[in-house]
Every structure is written in C-alpha cells, then in structure tokens.
Amino acid sequence: MSRLFFIALLSTLSFFTHSQSYKNDVKKQFLEYANLLVKKDFAGSVEYLNPAFVTIVPKAQLVKVLEQTYNNPNIDFEIEQANVVSVEDKKKIAGQDYVKLRYSNYLKMHFKSPEGKRVDTAAVKTRLETQFGQGNVSYDPKTDFFRILVFKNVLANSADNKKWTFVVVEDKQKPILEKILPKELL
Numbered sequence: 001m002s003r004l005f006f007i008a009l010l011s012t013l014s015f016f017t018h019s020q021s022y023k024n025d026v027k028k029q030f031l032e033y034a035n036l037l038v039k040k041d042f043a044g045s046v047e048y049l050n051p052a053f054v055t056i057v058p059k060a061q062l063v064k065v066l067e068q069t070y071n072n073p074n075i076d077f078e079i080e081q082a083n084v085v086s087v088e089d090k091k092k093i094a095g096q097d098y099v100k101l102r103y104s105n106y107l108k109m110h111f112k113s114p115e116g117k118r119v120d121t122a123a124v125k126t127r128l129e130t131q132f133g134q135g136n137v138s139y140d141p142k143t144d145f146f147r148i149l150v151f152k153n154v155l156a157n158s159a160d161n162k163k164w165t166f167v168v169v170e171d172k173q174k175p176i177l178e179k180i181l182p183k184e185l186l
Helices: 002-038 042-048 051-056 059-070 121-132 171-180
Strands: 075-079 083-087 091-093 096-111 137-140 145-158 165-169
Touching (some): 002 042
Antiparallel strands (some): 091 096, 096 145
8 A cells, every 4th residue: 555655655655746847947948038138139139939930020120129229329228137936837739738827027217308408207207117017117216217026928939848928918909918828828
C-alpha cells in the first residue's frame, strides 16, 4: 500500500513540476521581451510578438511606432521593470498553446507644453487616473514627473512549448486581435 502511495505521490509531483515548467518559461520570456522595451531595443522586442500580429502590422512599422512613442518631443517617457502578477493555465486551441498572463509596471512621464507654458498637472493627473485607475497615478512636483502604475493583460502562445510569443490585449486593439486570436481568449 505504501508503495502505491509513493508512486501516486511521485506522479503528482512530476505532473506539478511539468505544469509549472511552462509557466516559468512564459514568465521568463515575457520578462526578456519587457526588458527589451525598457532598454528601448525595439527591433529586439518585436521578435517576441505573436507572428500572426506581425502579418497585420509589419515589424518595421511596429518598430517605427515604438520609436515615435518613446521619442515623442512633448513627453519624457520611461518604463520601469515589469512584474508578472499571474500566469494562468495553458489552453490548446487549433494546435497552439495559449497562456494568459497579467503584469504590472510603472511608467514615468513628464509632459512638455509645445508653447513652453506650464502644463496643468491637475488636469493631466485626472486624465491619467481616468485611463489607469484612481490611486494608480502620482505626481512629484520636484521632478515634474507623473508615476503611473499600469496593469495589462497579455496572451502568450507557442507551437512547441519552448518559444513563446506575446501580444498585449487592450480594448482598442480588439478589432485587430479578433482577426488573429481565438475569440474565446479575448
């Protein structure tokens, strides 16, 4: 009887270890992707994007959009290290494994007025809180930077459970994402 219990215990541990292995891989590869964005290595970061997404928006165009966003002359923009909040169990759909994950990170933003006037920080803070949530935005008058806590949902996918690619799921992108991702995941 104890031998049967021992075999069942080993099987359970083996299954648990295997199931956690892909979650660790997803988390590790997502953080590699996020770190490339922090370092402003946009060409490297697009290599981690879902291949179906880049059939709709080519990599070169994505790199250009990222460069314009990060190098906007009216905004000083910094991203801090991402933190993976949760990784869900994988689902196999049409030969692909999909995993939902949620992450958070901080954005730091300093807004510059094109006319050289002082920016209305109270109005900007209100707009940012509308977008990112009450209590997720702070303003430091000494540095003139807003610090924003951002939570985002990501869908990872892989054909081989080794190389994972990612797409951030945002409401404004859903019309595009519905063309490339299983609807039950959106």
